[in-house]
Amino acid sequence: MKKYKFIIFVYFIFIYKIIRCEIINENNENLCSVNNTIFYYMEGINKILNSNDSIKNNFKFSNTNVKFINQEEKIILSKKCHENLNLIHHKPFQKPFKTIKINNEKKSEPIIISMSGNKEKIDTVYITVESLLNQTVEATNIILTLSIDEFPMKEKELPEIIIKLIKTYSNFKIKWIKENIKEYKQITVVDDYPKDVIIIINENIKYPEWFINEIYNEYVQYGRQCAIKYTSSKENDYSIDIYAFLLKKEFMGNYYEEIIKEIINIYPINQYIVNISYIFAIYLNGYRIHCNNKLEILPYNFTNHANNKIFDIDNNDKLNEFKKSHSTLIEYVYKKYKISYYEMLDAPIIVTMTTYPAREESIVKMLKHFRRQTLKPDLITLWLSETEYPKDIIPSHLKPFVDEGYIELHWTSTNSYGSKRFEVQKLYNNAYVITVDDDFYYPETYIETIYINMILTNMICIYNSHYDDYESFKFSIKFDGINDSLYVHIYAGLAGFPPYTFPIQIFNTKSLEIRDKYYKTNEEIWILSGLLSNNDKIHSISNIFFNFKNYHIENSQNVGLKYINFKKDVIEYMTARMVLENKLVDKFKKLYPKFNIL
Numbered sequence: 001m002k003k004y005k006f007i008i009f010v011y012f013i014f015i016y017k018i019i020r021c022e023i024i025n026e027n028n029e030n031l032c033s034v035n036n037t038i039f040y041y042m043e044g045i046n047k048i049l050n051s052n053d054s055i056k057n058n059f060k061f062s063n064t065n066v067k068f069i070n071q072e073e074k075i076i077l078s079k080k081c082h083e084n085l086n087l088i089h090h091k092p093f094q095k096p097f098k099t100i101k102i103n104n105e106k107k108s109e110p111i112i113i114s115m116s117g118n119k120e121k122i123d124t125v126y127i128t129v130e131s132l133l134n135q136t137v138e139a140t141n142i143i144l145t146l147s148i149d150e151f152p153m154k155e156k157e158l159p160e161i162i163i164k165l166i167k168t169y170s171n172f173k174i175k176w177i178k179e180n181i182k183e184y185k186q187i188t189v190v191d192d193y194p195k196d197v198i199i200i201i202n203e204n205i206k207y208p209e210w211f212i213n214e215i216y217n218e219y220v221q222y223g224r225q226c227a228i229k230y231t232s233s234k235e236n237d238y239s240i241d242i243y244a245f246l247l248k249k250e251f252m253g254n255y256y257e258e259i260i261k262e263i264i265n266i267y268p269i270n271q272y273i274v275n276i277s278y279i280f281a282i283y284l285n286g287y288r289i290h291c292n293n294k295l296e297i298l299p300y301n302f303t304n305h306a307n308n309k310i311f312d313i314d315n316n317d318k319l320n321e322f323k324k325s326h327s328t329l330i331e332y333v334y335k336k337y338k339i340s341y342y343e344m345l346d347a348p349i350i351v352t353m354t355t356y357p358a359r360e361e362s363i364v365k366m367l368k369h370f371r372r373q374t375l376k377p378d379l380i381t382l383w384l385s386e387t388e389y390p391k392d393i394i395p396s397h398l399k400p401f402v403d404e405g406y407i408e409l410h411w412t413s414t415n416s417y418g419s420k421r422f423e424v425q426k427l428y429n430n431a432y433v434i435t436v437d438d439d440f441y442y443p444e445t446y447i448e449t450i451y452i453n454m455i456l457t458n459m460i461c462i463y464n465s466h467y468d469d470y471e472s473f474k475f476s477i478k479f480d481g482i483n484d485s486l487y488v489h490i491y492a493g494l495a496g497f498p499p500y501t502f503p504i505q506i507f508n509t510k511s512l513e514i515r516d517k518y519y520k521t522n523e524e525i526w527i528l529s530g531l532l533s534n535n536d537k538i539h540s541i542s543n544i545f546f547n548f549k550n551y552h553i554e555n556s557q558n559v560g561l562k563y564i565n566f567k568k569d570v571i572e573y574m575t576a577r578m579v580l581e582n583k584l585v586d587k588f589k590k591l592y593p594k595f596n597i598l
Contacts, residue, residue, distance in 0.1 A: 100223035116185035147180035255281035272325035437493030439556035450496035503530025
């Protein structure tokens with residue numbers, strides 16, 4: 001009998017905890033998503049209940065439709081959460097952070113093109129060389145590195161047209177080395193030009209005349225602080241096939257000798273391991289890489305298409321081989337330096353936001369509630385307009401947060417509305433930048449979810465959202481991330497940008513003039529112009545459905561830009577002007593073929 005009483009008692013406690021948990025969640029909205037799975041984070045709830053700050057600021061959510069899942073699922077999913085956090089462990093970064101400086105000035109610095117060749121392809125290399133000699137921006141030197149073992153008689157064995165190009169163009173040179181390893185022949189130019197910009201190219205491609213200018217421009221726009229890689233497509237941080245790679249020896253530091261040269265000797269015939277070693281060396285040295293697929297058209301420009309081995313291997317086999325090589329190099333780096341893959345990828349987490357006088361009460365509530373995030377950011381930057389708040393005078397409602405170092409204030413000379421928050425990209429493009437608004441109670445794992453997805457994909461990530469007003473748009477909105485695609489709809493307060501993924505060119509004078517004239521109140525359209533220009537893909541986090549009305553702070557919607565942007569046909573007009581003024585009609589039509597731009 002005692003045994004049965006005990007079982008009944010335990011069952012009663014179990015039921016009580018379930019009911020109590022659901023009440024807690026209804027009052028505190030501890031709904032969170034990690035690794036594309038929605039659940040309630042129990043440990044976070046307990047921390048909140050034990051927090052004095054929570055008792056003082058126990059906000060209730062108005063008009064909240066809380067989703068319920070059973071206790072068993074909570075336990076399982078909470079365990080999954082801990083596995084993710086153990087896998088990807090963010091270590092807080094010491095201030096001050098390393099900043100970048102946006103400088104569009106093209107100073108005179110040498111640009112060295114590095115390519116290799118072999119007997120099989122030497123007869124068609126001249127096509128690539130000629131395309132590089134006819135660029136809008138001239139390369140200082142174009143170096144074709146060949147192996148003496150393969151061409152023992154050197155120039156006497158080369159095609160006549162190659163010899164003619166050498167005699168005609170003083171900046172086209174042949175470099176002879178003993179080793180006959182393609183990747184080593186390409187990277188060894190770094191030894192000859194240790195302080196110069198090196199662009200490693202594919203000797204099978206006929207490059208468009210804008211190529212050098214475009215890739216060098218990106219390097220300059222990102223403050224000369226990151227490598228630039230052009231690929232046929234974005235395969236996470238890497239690609240099976242690299243079309244161009246701009247780097248400098250300083251980006252690799254000592255790891256050039258310690259990793260790249262060692263890897264080339266260990267795996268001389270594995271192009272994937274060697275190519276990935278370039279990237280790992282850059283990451284280990286504290287630098288990053290900006291990737292894009294602007295050269296996606298180039299499969300049609302291969303100079304020896306029929307003989308190119310790239311096309312003789314099934315793509316799936318190549319991808320499997322690439323993944324094996326990636327895992328091999330991860331193990332190699334860990335054994336050598338005791339540094340995990342995710343530690344290499346880590347960078348400061350910076351939250352950026354803006355506000356204005358009509359939202360002073362709302363932002364105080366938002367900031368207090370935002371303390372509950374399960375993953376704390378390294379810095380929160382809040383951007384104000386000098387037209388609304390005098391520069392360097394801290395508003396009284398924000399002073400407590402500034403005094404304790406919780407937020408960092410910045411001012412802009414003009415009022416660019418929501419776009420102000422993206423000024424942070426001029427300072428910290430080398431960080432994981434996450435956006436927030438001043439009128440939401442954010443789910444407590446908002447930062448954690450976006451950070452994990454950014455670090456796993458190295459792509460711009462959006463937190464799937466729904467706003468009733470969007471239903472009237474003339475173009476569709478994507479709600480899931482099953483297939484990552486070009487830009488669909490990104491809400492500027494629910495996004496994450498990994499290092500060097502923000503389309504920095506939209507800060508140029510022309511882009512800002514177009515924005516301020518046609519869509520100053522809609523930063524999403526401004527960002528879209530950059531993403532379309534770059535052919536950038538974004539990752540839409542699956543199984544997350546952030547319905548705005550469920551998370552709005554009380555009375556925060558009495559004012560807002562929606563009263564401008566969501567007037568009849570305004571969004572459509574702004575979008576059309578963006579597409580036309582930026583000459584992006586063809587790219588936009590691929591996304592929305594039925595949208596009438598004119």
